[in-house]
Amino acid sequence: MENQEQGRRTFSKRLTPIEVEKRIILFFYTVVAEFFEFEEGRQFFMDVTDNLGKEWTFVGTFHANNIVENHVSISWAQFSLEKGLKANDEVAFTEKPQGNGPWKKFKVVIKRKIRLFGQDIWGELTV
Secondary structure, three states: OOOOOOOEEEEEEEOOOHHHHEEEEEEEEEOOOOOOOOOOOOOOEEEEEOOOOOOEEEEEEEEEOOOOOEEEEEEEEHHHHHHOOOOEEEEEEEEEEOOOOOOEEEEEEEEEEEEEEEEEEEOOOOO
């Protein structure tokens, strides 16, 4: 998914109950292919800044699977606990300029749907 307004690339998804319970997030590799080069079993690191400016490091791993497709798991246990993530929250990673660092840099935004006066509204989680 391309963020045309800022010219930065973004990938996102809604969290499943399993992802919340296990404190990981899973993406099919095709979703993140333009950000990471696939190598089965290899780990990678993501420098992430949340909407409050706090810095995090997430660890990802590539998994090969002939049945469900190659995928990536990203571990974010402390982030998940601190933010109180829930199933159906939407997480979006937007690529930031890389500079000279070896790791990918992203801004992460979490959105949660609330019902207000009978209308569903998506709001950014700010905790």
